[in-house]
Amino acid sequence: MTTDLATVPVIDLAAADASADELARLRAAGEQLGIIQVVNHGVPAAVIEDFSRAVGRILALPRAEKELLASPTAHPYRGWRQWPDDYGRLELERFSFGQYDDPASAAAAGVPAEYLDIFAHANVWPTQEPQLRAAARAYHDAYVGVARRVLGLYARALGVDPFPLTQPEYTTFVVNNYPTWTYPDPGTEDEKLLLLEHADDSVLTVLHQEGDYAGLQGQRPDGSWVPVPIVPGALQVFSGSLLTNWTNGRLRPGRHRVVAGGTVTRRSAAVFVHPSLGSVVEPLPAFVGGDEPEFDPYDVGRTALTAVEEYLQVFGRPEQVAAWQAGQPYVAAVEEPA
Numbered sequence: 530m531t532t533d534l535a536t537v538p539v540i541d542l543a544a545a546d547a548s549a550d551e552l553a554r555l556r557a558a559g560e561q562l563g564i565i566q567v568v569n570h571g572v573p574a575a576v577i578e579d580f581s582r583a584v585g586r587i588l589a590l591p592r593a594e595k596e597l598l599a600s601p602t603a604h605p606y607r608g609w610r611q612w613p614d615d616y617g618r619l620e621l622e623r624f625s626f627g628q629y630d631d632p633a634s635a636a637a638a639g640v641p642a643e644y645l646d647i648f649a650h651a652n653v654w655p656t657q658e659p660q661l662r663a664a665a666r667a668y669h670d671a672y673v674g675v676a677r678r679v680l681g682l683y684a685r686a687l688g689v690d691p692f693p694l695t696q697p698e699y700t701t702f703v704v705n706n707y708p709t710w711t712y713p714d715p716g717t718e719d720e721k722l723l724l725l726e727h728a729d730d731s732v733l734t735v736l737h738q739e740g741d742y743a744g745l746q747g748q749r750p751d752g753s754w755v756p757v758p759i760v761p762g763a764l765q766v767f768s769g770s771l772l773t774n775w776t777n778g779r780l781r782p783g784r785h786r787v788v789a790g791g792t793v794t795r796r797s798a799a800v801f802v803h804p805s806l807g808s809v810v811e812p813l814p815a816f817v818g819g820d821e822p823e824f825d826p827y828d829v830g831r832t833a834l835t836a837v838e839e840y841l842q843v844f845g846r847p848e849q850v851a852a853w854q855a856g857q858p859y860v861a862a863v864e865e866p867a
């Protein structure tokens with residue numbers, strides 16, 4: 530079966546539980562695109578709305594107030610951040626949450642001692658929004674549930690044993706807030722990218738997008754781009770590079786990017802789901818057969834332990850690296866919008 534790649538397939542999860550046709554559509558989407566929208570996913574609308582409202586109020590604060598919500602130790606994956614594009618203009622704001630508030634909570638959840646340092650940098654919980662913490666927890670947990678369910682369906686669709694998604698899953702969690710495009714139209718989408726093309730390094734990423742245009746795009750096998758339109762109530766599920774690794778390439782990583790547009794701020798909130806810290810992902814026998822595996826083993830905990838240093842080495846600005854080394858907050862300069 531091939532899917533019509535004119536748009537991203539919308540999969541009804543309740544139907545996929547019961548219908549071979551829906552499962553076949555899921556399999557085709559996983560093999561060809563690695564990006565689906567899911568409906569009938571069972572996440573209560575209130576869980577999404579409560580989190581969206583609380584985080585939306587934070588992102589709507591004046592910039593000077595948001596600057597106080599940056600990680601006090603310049604951790605790139607905690608609290609509020611912003612960064613400029615090549616012209617110094619605001620490209621993206623992010624609010625990121627660590628999975629656990631501190632090493633003790635991680636230990637209590639079953640994280641092995643050698644990985645507790647990953648949680649040594651505190652989350653930022655804004656006092657302006659006391660509901661945010663509980664709302665983020667409920668949102669996160671619901672999306673991990675969706676990831677488990679979709680992963681189970683992919684295994685069924687392929688006729689293999691359940692994937693070894695060991696628990697507690699290691700997750701990362703970010704909210705992306707994209708500015709509207711207020712500059713002259715450059716004529717091509719390639720010059721209006723707010724998030725460059727990439728695949729996530731998760732098994733699956735589950736997200737929810739809000740806005741009034743199809744800013745998110747997925748890449749077809751021929752390299753062209755297919756829009757991921759706003760479908761009310763739908764969640765988006767990307768296959769990450771770890772699912773591709775497990776399946777030795779059978780399931781594609783969903784490559785995606787975000788193009789500017791719209792008349793209101795576009796927002797997405799994504800939970801990236803990995804197997805537990807301590808697990809190693811490598812091609813599973815069911816997908817390798819007698820061949821050589823095509824992917825190297827991926828150590829989830831090692832990668833997480835070194836993620837910040839690796840990130841800063843590639844993307845860090847000198848002042849940002851200095852702030853991180855000094856354990857001080859960092860806020861990237863952007864030009865104030867006209």
Ligand SMILES: O=C(O)CCC(=O)C(=O)O
Pocket residue numbers: 703705724729736738745785787796797799
């Ligand atoms: O904003 C989106 O829809 C995609 C976000 C994304 O790709 C990411 O945070 O990795």
Ligand SMILES: [Fe+2]
Pocket residue numbers: 727728729785
């Ligand atoms: Fe992504």
